[in-house]
Amino acid sequence: MPESPSFHMTPDEFRRYGYAVVDWVADYYQRVETFPVLSPVQPGEIRAALPPDPPQQGEPFDAILADVDRLIMPGITHWQSPNFFAYFPANTSGPSILGELLSAGLGVQGMLWATSPACTELETHVLDWLVDMLALPARFRSDGPGGGVIQDSASSASLCALLAARERATGYQSNERGCDGRLVAYTSPQAHSSIAKAMGVAGLGRGNLRLVETDETQAMRPDDLARQIAADRQAGLVPCFVSATVGTTSSNALDPLPEIGRICRQEGLWLHVDGAMSGTAALCPEFRYIHDGLELADSYCFNPHKWMFTNFDCDCFYVADKAALIRTLSILPEYLRNQATESGAVIDYRDWHIPLGRRFRALKLWFVIRHYGVEGLQHHVRRHVELAQRFADWVRASDRFELAAPAPLNLVCFRHVGGDDLNRRLLDRLNQSGHLYLTHTTLDGRYALRLCVGQAQTEERHVAQAWAHIQETAALVEQEPDQ
Amino acid sequence: MPESPSFHMTPDEFRRYGYAVVDWVADYYQRVETFPVLSPVQPGEIRAALPPDPPQQGEPFDAILADVDRLIMPGITHWQSPNFFAYFPANTSGPSILGELLSAGLGVQGMLWATSPACTELETHVLDWLVDMLALPARFRSDGPGGGVIQDSASSASLCALLAARERATGYQSNERGCDGRLVAYTSPQAHSSIAKAMGVAGLGRGNLRLVETDETQAMRPDDLARQIAADRQAGLVPCFVSATVGTTSSNALDPLPEIGRICRQEGLWLHVDGAMSGTAALCPEFRYIHDGLELADSYCFNPHKWMFTNFDCDCFYVADKAALIRTLSILPEYLRNQATESGAVIDYRDWHIPLGRRFRALKLWFVIRHYGVEGLQHHVRRHVELAQRFADWVRASDRFELAAPAPLNLVCFRHVGGDDLNRRLLDRLNQSGHLYLTHTTLDGRYALRLCVGQAQTEERHVAQAWAHIQETAALVEQEPDQ
Numbered sequence: 001m002p003e004s005p006s007f008h009m010t011p012d013e014f015r016r017y018g019y020a021v022v023d024w025v026a027d028y029y030q031r032v033e034t035f036p037v038l039s040p041v042q043p044g045e046i047r048a049a050l051p052p053d054p055p056q057q058g059e060p061f062d063a064i065l066a067d068v069d070r071l072i073m074p075g076i077t078h079w080q081s082p083n084f085f086a087y088f089p090a091n092t093s094g095p096s097i098l099g100e101l102l103s104a105g106l107g108v109q110g111m112l113w114a115t116s117p118a119c120t121e122l123e124t125h126v127l128d129w130l131v132d133m134l135a136l137p138a139r140f141r142s143d144g145p146g147g148g149v150i151q152d153s154a155s156s157a158s159l160c161a162l163l164a165a166r167e168r169a170t171g172y173q174s175n176e177r178g179c180d181g182r183l184v185a186y187t188s189p190q191a192h193s194s195i196a197k198a199m200g201v202a203g204l205g206r207g208n209l210r211l212v213e214t215d216e217t218q219a220m221r222p223d224d225l226a227r228q229i230a231a232d233r234q235a236g237l238v239p240c241f242v243s244a245t246v247g248t249t250s251s252n253a254l255d256p257l258p259e260i261g262r263i264c265r266q267e268g269l270w271l272h273v274d275g276a277m278s279g280t281a282a283l284c285p286e287f288r289y290i291h292d293g294l295e296l297a298d299s300y301c302f303n304p305h306k307w308m309f310t311n312f313d314c315d316c317f318y319v320a321d322k323a324a325l326i327r328t329l330s331i332l333p334e335y336l337r338n339q340a341t342e343s344g345a346v347i348d349y350r351d352w353h354i355p356l357g358r359r360f361r362a363l364k365l366w367f368v369i370r371h372y373g374v375e376g377l378q379h380h381v382r383r384h385v386e387l388a389q390r391f392a393d394w395v396r397a398s399d400r401f402e403l404a405a406p407a408p409l410n411l412v413c414f415r416h417v418g419g420d421d422l423n424r425r426l427l428d429r430l431n432q433s434g435h436l437y438l439t440h441t442t443l444d445g446r447y448a449l450r451l452c453v454g455q456a457q458t459e460e461r462h463v464a465q466a467w468a469h470i471q472e473t474a475a476l477v478e479q480e481p482d483q
Numbered sequence: 484m485p486e487s488p489s490f491h492m493t494p495d496e497f498r499r500y501g502y503a504v505v506d507w508v509a510d511y512y513q514r515v516e517t518f519p520v521l522s523p524v525q526p527g528e529i530r531a532a533l534p535p536d537p538p539q540q541g542e543p544f545d546a547i548l549a550d551v552d553r554l555i556m557p558g559i560t561h562w563q564s565p566n567f568f569a570y571f572p573a574n575t576s577g578p579s580i581l582g583e584l585l586s587a588g589l590g591v592q593g594m595l596w597a598t599s600p601a602c603t604e605l606e607t608h609v610l611d612w613l614v615d616m617l618a619l620p621a622r623f624r625s626d627g628p629g630g631g632v633i634q635d636s637a638s639s640a641s642l643c644a645l646l647a648a649r650e651r652a653t654g655y656q657s658n659e660r661g662c663d664g665r666l667v668a669y670t671s672p673q674a675h676s677s678i679a680k681a682m683g684v685a686g687l688g689r690g691n692l693r694l695v696e697t698d699e700t701q702a703m704r705p706d707d708l709a710r711q712i713a714a715d716r717q718a719g720l721v722p723c724f725v726s727a728t729v730g731t732t733s734s735n736a737l738d739p740l741p742e743i744g745r746i747c748r749q750e751g752l753w754l755h756v757d758g759a760m761s762g763t764a765a766l767c768p769e770f771r772y773i774h775d776g777l778e779l780a781d782s783y784c785f786n787p788h789k790w791m792f793t794n795f796d797c798d799c800f801y802v803a804d805k806a807a808l809i810r811t812l813s814i815l816p817e818y819l820r821n822q823a824t825e826s827g828a829v830i831d832y833r834d835w836h837i838p839l840g841r842r843f844r845a846l847k848l849w850f851v852i853r854h855y856g857v858e859g860l861q862h863h864v865r866r867h868v869e870l871a872q873r874f875a876d877w878v879r880a881s882d883r884f885e886l887a888a889p890a891p892l893n894l895v896c897f898r899h900v901g902g903d904d905l906n907r908r909l910l911d912r913l914n915q916s917g918h919l920y921l922t923h924t925t926l927d928g929r930y931a932l933r934l935c936v937g938q939a940q941t942e943e944r945h946v947a948q949a950w951a952h953i954q955e956t957a958a959l960v961e962q963e964p965d966q
Contacts, residue, residue, distance in 0.1 A: 007859030009577030022501030025588030046604040058856035075601025094492025105508030118558025121529040153838035178688030181661035203686010205661030355636035373541035376490030
């Protein structure tokens, strides 16, 4: 029962329960390997254990925290387990968690510069730092026409890029008059599903997204891009946007930015580059080649919430021409007018994305960068790539397994040589074991397993154990009859 | 310097620094009234104090935390101050902050049911609880064709509602083929700016948003709505969507849902109802009249992150027909396929909003509801309304001030009788004092001040002090020459 007659938690209670939650989290990281990585519960099982009605009276905090263990934990898939190799990671770290705590405690809403100047200015500053840290093109720095903003996800960033491209291509008329079904955009079949989703959302239509052919490395073929743009112009359509990917979700394929960028410049198309996970690799000089040609892009995003120890949500989205983005998304009702905005001397980030309100997310990013330093972040990125490369070597050396795609960084796509059905059964069996969690994709029409090394606590032993489990389980699955 | 050779914060360090941040937050709430509510810094002042380059080596956590006080706090506008009466509130509470901490610590990404079943099932469960708690129409419960989801903001919720409306009106063809500029939507000039923004984003065009006339209470006039729909049909256009507001941002006007809903039913238009702040009032039976007619709506949202002690972001978005929403936003690439999704037995919330990834936001909402109980939440809502009504009474009784609009709940719009310029100067002077923070709007073309009571710690004395400051400052401003 809350002790205060006001029902609020008093500062002393907050201190006591806050320590308890901090301890809970610290303990969690110490025992995270004891849980099955993929939650084994059946659909409906978690809900069935929850009381059907909300409580009329408040309950003691200790009881709530105990219910986290009792009711919630069985239904958790452990993204922070060192044995989580699925999807792209969503890693986090102590300084990030504490930055999120501080942000929640301050409870500021940074929609306008005026509604908390530090929320806006720290964000601009840290995003400029990241331009330097990743050696991104200077055009994305905020001291010129460009600039960066934190979005919730690469999906939202891609949508905003597409919207700005749509407006630039139509003289800012689509926003006012609506779309006319003639705008077309281009990406590869390996691009993230959010690009097709954004086409639907933005009113261009998913059917107006052209899938450009890929080469044997799953990368976009610039010659096919040029061909399709020409064909669309011939047909009276209006090409406006290309989304290239550095590190596709399926297989980490790297689209050739210099050639794609040249075509976009020649043709006047907006080039967006999605580096959601792999962009972080550019912290290390030896991996910066992935961004060759990025100086030709109009926008770019990467997600510190994937591979830079900053908890979800934190996508860094950069544009070379912030005026285009702001003109696309700005609307200024009377109740948001203020002197700072009207002076033109400040950034109001509400005009840089879909939602109006925003949390102080720069705080956790600042905490992470300061805690690790550039050196600490580089250390972990190098280590993850090294572990993934070691795994790729084991696959290459195996008789039973083969690589399903090049593995330039920390993602390895591989398959058992026994065919799709066997690989499907192998994956199910591995994930049901609770020892590790992998996901799959299809490449060239064939099933492939994906192992992505990116969790903060993943060490060599975890990758070695994963490979041992994969081999042992494959030996079992090979004995089963085909299904 | 991080003590661990891995650069990571060890569990022991996390415990130590975690306690320090918990203490910092507890102390903050004890000293929050000592800060000027509106940050007094000038544009660029916060950035100028930050080091131009990111650190190469990691830094001690104590130094980072000390810099929060030194570099960040001067640039904070204190949304959690009991003297914050601006905009709509974004209040929070101890249990919410600790729920956010736990969510950050778990670090799960709930895009699919399978990626953490508890993240999805607790969300569905708590959103069903809220249907009961607010006595919302049963059609929004998840056990029928409807259901609820947490979005980041009402802006995003409105966009999703508009998208589903767009698709329903075009037989799910706009998503595929793009918009054709013929769809029109309706709202009042008092609706939130996010509706116009959504029209641009969704490709319908801001110019195709009709502003329906309002009555003397600033509420939408159903007769004008019917008239405009008929005129648009006459002109060969396709009316598809109405956004009504219960509690407009400017003045808390309540659009008449029963009449608007009847028109939408007759005409086959999607009715979205935006209850961003005021929806929370329906926790109390005596305020539930604001939702009369909501059973005619296709979608509804309200924000626990405004007035229900749950820190931003937490908007609850409900639809009566989840199939329409999912069909609009779903896309299923191979790398997200899984047995649970294909069984059809689970909800994958990624198909209910724009972003793919999502945090475990239901946790903080669950913590808040369990900590306060329905009773505790009702207590505070009643108290806030009572304090605002007391303030409205003082305004009514004053010779110098008048109400600028009806004040049904916790927002009071008022003005000095001395004209727009005087009111503008009065507001600036009040906000520069640091004692309180108010914002303004225009109603019927005249400037009005807004005082919204919704911060967790606001008590009678704060509202009384605010009124005293307003009167004293007005007396000073009255003496100044016109500018």
